[in-house]
Amino acid sequence: MAQLRQVMESRLQRPLPEDLARLWPMVILCQLANQLRPRSVPFIHVPSPAVPKLSALKSRKNVESFLEACRKMGVPEADLCSPSDLLQGTAQGLWTTLEAVKRVGGRAPPPLWPPSGLGGFIFFYVVLMLLLYVVYTRLLGS
Numbered sequence: 428m429a430q431l432r433q434v435m436e437s438r439l440q441r442p443l444p445e446d447l448a449r450l451w452p453m454v455i456l457c458q459l460a461n462q463l464r465p466r467s468v469p470f471i472h473v474p475s476p477a478v479p480k481l482s483a484l485k486s487r488k489n490v491e492s493f494l495e496a497c498r499k500m501g502v503p504e505a506d507l508c509s510p511s512d513l514l515q516g517t518a519q520g521l522w523t524t525l526e527a528v529k530r531v532g533g534r535a536p537p538p539l540w541p542p543s544g545l546g547g548f549i550f551f552y553v554v555l556m557l558l559l560y561v562v563y564t565r566l567l568g569s
Contacts, residue, residue, distance in 0.1 A: 434525060438462050456513070457489050460496035463528065467496035483514075490514055497524060501531040 436443055438459055457468040471492070472485035481489070490513045497507055506527030508520025 434529065435459060454489065456493040457496070460493050460500075464496065464500055467499050468492045486514060494524075497528055500528060502527040 432443060435455065439455070439462060443455065454471055454473050457471040460467045461471075469492075472481055472489050474481050487510060490510045493513070494507055494510065498504070502524065506523060508524045512520030
């Protein structure tokens with residue numbers, strides 16, 4: 428648990444509450460995912476002063492958003508814990524998932540499409556020239 432706390436505090440760059448079990452279904456996991464990959468969790472349910480505890484439904488949505496963000500980062504499905512592990516505060520499931528996130532470095536695998544760099548530019552240029560050629564030949568043929 429001490430290692431888990433250190434990893435999360437270093438990534439979030441702030442101290443965490445003493446009771447980490449409160450954090451599993453909460454905001455911290457989603458913030459951690461957004462720290463690793465910005466906007467990977469588009470909406471985070473946050474407790475308010477009037478209602479300091481999230482409902483079960485909002486907690487579940489936060490947990491599911493966190494797990495989906497992990498998938499986007501390239502964490503293998505086998506390394507992800509179940510939503511119920513996080514909702515019940517099971518440290519082992521979360522630890523396995525966070526270790527997998529650490530292994531992939533919080534980065535998503537490079538997209539297969541569109542190609543990037545010089546190869547992408549060349550591909551774009553060739554497609555554009557072919558398109559212009561087709562349009563030009565159709566106009567001359569009419």
